[in-house]
Amino acid sequence: LIMGTFVLTPALPELGSAAVTAEQMANWPVPMYQGEELEKVREWEKIWVGKKINHENIDMVKEFLSEQFYGMYKNPQDWGTDDLWFEIVPYRQILPTKGQIAMTRKYAPSARLDPKPRKAYWDGGVGPNEFLLGWDTGEMAGYPFPFPESGIEIAWNIESVTRGDSKSVGRNGTIVNPRTRIERRATQPFKIDYFTGRCDYPPVPKKEKNPKGIRKGMYLFIEEPLDVRGTRYMELRYLDIEKPDDVWVWFPLFRRVRRMGYAYKSDTIDGSDLGPDDEMGWNSHVNRKNWKIVGRKEMLLGRHTDTDKYEKLKGQAAWSGLQLERVNAYMLEAQFKEKDAVYSKEMLYMDPEMWRCLQKVTWDRQGRVWRQFFFHTEIVTDEEMGITMPHTFEIYSCDLQRRHGSPSLDKVRELGLKLDNRFWSVHNLLGEGY
Numbered sequence: 001l002i003m004g005t006f007v008l009t010p011a012l013p014e015l016g017s018a019a020v021t022a023e024q025m026a027n028w029p030v031p032m033y034q035g036e037e038l039e040k041v042r043e044w045e046k047i048w049v050g051k052k053i054n055h056e057n058i059d060m061v062k063e064f065l066s067e068q069f070y071g072m073y074k075n076p077q078d079w080g081t082d083d084l085w086f087e088i089v090p091y092r093q094i095l096p097t098k099g100q101i102a103m104t105r106k107y108a109p110s111a112r113l114d115p116k117p118r119k120a121y122w123d124g125g126v127g128p129n130e131f132l133l134g135w136d137t138g139e140m141a142g143y144p145f146p147f148p149e150s151g152i153e154i155a156w157n158i159e160s161v162t163r164g165d166s167k168s169v170g171r172n173g174t175i176v177n178p179r180t181r182i183e184r185r186a187t188q189p190f191k192i193d194y195f196t197g198r199c200d201y202p203p204v205p206k207k208e209k210n211p212k213g214i215r216k217g218m219y220l221f222i223e224e225p226l227d228v229r230g231t232r233y234m235e236l237r238y239l240d241i242e243k244p245d246d247v248w249v250w251f252p253l254f255r256r257v258r259r260m261g262y263a264y265k266s267d268t269i270d271g272s273d274l275g276p277d278d279e280m281g282w283n284s285h286v287n288r289k290n291w292k293i294v295g296r297k298e299m300l301l302g303r304h305t306d307t308d309k310y311e312k313l314k315g316q317a318a319w320s321g322l323q324l325e326r327v328n329a330y331m332l333e334a335q336f337k338e339k340d341a342v343y344s345k346e347m348l349y350m351d352p353e354m355w356r357c358l359q360k361v362t363w364d365r366q367g368r369v370w371r372q373f374f375f376h377t378e379i380v381t382d383e384e385m386g387i388t389m390p391h392t393f394e395i396y397s398c399d400l401q402r403r404h405g406s407p408s409l410d411k412v413r414e415l416g417l418k419l420d421n422r423f424w425s426v427h428n429l430l431g432e433g434y
Contacts, residue, residue, distance in 0.1 A: 020108050020147055028146050029101065031093040032328045032352050041326050045090050054085035061088075064300045064326070066349065068361050068372045068400060072318060078403055080178030080315040086322035092304055094353045094377070096143075097389045099199035103142030111144035113152070118287075120241040121262075124337025126287040132156050136213075136239045138196035141205035143355060151291030154332055157355035159286050162194040162216075164389055165201040166417040173408025181315025186408070190220040193419050196239065200387050201416040209421060213239045217424040218276075221432075234429050235265070235276060241285055247276075248426055250433035257429055266342040278373060280392065281348050281357025282334070289334045297331055299349060300324035301358040302376030302395070307409055310395075317405025318396050322376070327351055327358065343370070351377075356392040364401075373397045382415045389415075 033041050053061060055074050062070050076084040096104065112133045118126040130152055134140045143160055145153035168191045175184040194216045196206040220233040230252035237245050244262040251258060265276040265284065277283050303325050310321045330350040336343065344367055349359040357375060364370040376395045381388045393410035422428060 020111075020145070022109070024147055025105055025109060028104070029096055029353065033091060033326075037328075041091055044326070045088075048088045049090050051088050052085050053088065054083050061300065064298055066299070066347075066359060066361060066372075068369060069359065069374065071400075072372070072398065078178065079317045079398075079405060080176065080181055081313055081320075083320070084316075084318060085320045086300075086324050087309075088300065089304060089323045089325050091326045094303060094351075094379070094390055096354070097200050097387055099204065099387070100142050103199045103205060104146055105142070107140050107142050108144055108146055111140065118241065120285070120287060121244045122285075122288050122338050124288075126241065130287050131241075132286075136241070138206040138210070138239065141197045141199055148293075151293045151332055151334075152286070154293065154330060154350060154355070155282075155286045155289070155291040155334075158280075158282060158350075158357065160197055161280075161355060162197050162199060163192065163280075163391070164387075164412075164415045165198040165204075166193040166419055167191070167415050168413040168417055169393075169410050170413050171408055171410045173406055176315060176317040176405045176407065178315055178317045178403055178405065183314060185224045186222075186406075187224040188220050188222050189413070190218060191417060191419065192219075193217045193417065193424070200389070201385070207421070212236075213243075214424065215239050219423075230433070232429060232433055234424070234426075236424060237284070241287065245284065248429055250429055252433065255433070257426055257433070275342070277342075278360070278371075278397070279394070281360050281373070281375070288338065289336055292333045293330060294333045294347075295331045297329050297349070299327050299329045299359075301327045301329065301349065301351070302374070303327065303351065303358070303390075305376045305378050307376075307378065307411075310409070312407060317398060317403070317407065318374075319407050322395075329358070340365070354390050354392070356390070358392070369400055371397060371399055378412075380412045380415065385416060387415065 055076055058073055072079055073084045076082060113129040114131040114133050115128050117128050118131055120126050132144055143157045145157055148154045171188045173186045175186060195210050195214045198204045198206060215237040218235040222228050222231040232250040234248045235245060247260040247264050249258050249260055267275055301324055302322055305323050310319045312319055330352055332348040332350050334346040343362045344365050345363040347361045348357045351358050360373040362371045373394055374396050375392050377390045377392045380391045391412050396405055396407040398405045
């Protein structure tokens with residue numbers, strides 16, 4: 001018996017180990033629909049692809065929509081228009097980039113969750129089997145869990161998406177009160193730069209010169225509205241979970257830089273319904289929340305979009321002209337560990353091919369439905385590098401209680417930005433402001 005124990009022990013799975021096999025990785029990436037499931041989707045598409053869906057016929061596809069999205073498009077008059085509509089398009093697989101595939105195949109077989117708890121700067125810390133080993137040293141890239149079996153594994157996949165490693169984006173939107181039909185324009189170009197987990201643009205998988213231990217940096221400049229033009233925002237996330245995010249804001253009125261507490265990221269940006277932590281579904285440390293898979297849902301979500309077809313009247317708080325396709329989405333429930341957090345609960349609808357959030361619904365502290373965020377994806381290509389990748393962006397955020405909306409569009413300006421590390425300094429932020 002003793003000898004048998006010694007022989008069998010190495011074959012037992014480690015606590016918190018990934019359940020990925022060599023055969024699975026050889027066949028990855030896997031489309032979300034295959035075989036009979038794909039045939040059923042194609043049969044359904046024969047009826048619905050190309051159909052314009054509005055309040056008159058939306059009940060016929062209600063089963064494929066969240067209750068919140070259905071409520072908006074069923075009652076367009078509440079959102080500043082007589083008609084909100086979208087079009088159904090066929091499902092198409094979205095492949096990872098060559099870099100993501102290579103990095104996933106290299107690192108995913110050894111991905112493990114730490115069985116030991118860890119201290120962190122937030123209340124609740126990090127529990128057993130929550131923290132991804134190697135993350136704090138930048139020794140991971142690609143999707144750590146291409147075949148996730150738990151909510152925390154999906155959450156680490158979300159965090160592992162580097163969206164082109166370094167890029168600049170132009171954001172244009174409006175802040176709309178549909179009751180008064182008053183709009184306020186918002187133009188906010190921004191840059192994002194990942195220091196670790198890089199897959200597509202050198203250096204990969206990380207920047208070697210990173211003495212501050214930065215995970216990523218985000219820089220935003222406000223062009224409009226004019227009353228706050230010139231405001232500059234810089235956010236730094238660190239690999240060290242005992243070190244809170246740094247947020248610095250240059251205020252042109254005072255010609256000063258002010259350091260903001262990390263709680264500032266939970267507030268909304270310039271009167272919109274989107275806070276920095278809501279970017280991309282979740283924009284902070286994975287382990288600040290508890291994550292749970294509560295099911296799968298066949299949904300209509302935005303994956304291959306043509307934003308030139310979007311349309312909106314003045315005073316309209318959400319886009320019409322969306323192109324939505326069938327997605328077998330994961331329903332991922334998230335709850336903050338911290339007391340008195342901004343949300344009591346969130347529901348993220350996750351795409352299982354690119355591990356991006358395509359819709360998010362939040363509840364306030366009293367347990368009432370509060371905000372809805374809808375995300376779309378455009379496929380962008382860097383012709384010079386031969387890289388094609390999905391660009392997922394937030395097209396509108398809505399306050400469902402106050403009937404307030406912020407429709408916007410993010411367009412990629414440049415992929416593979418070459419940013420010197422000195423760009424991510426307070427000194428440079430001062431220089432940019434002056």
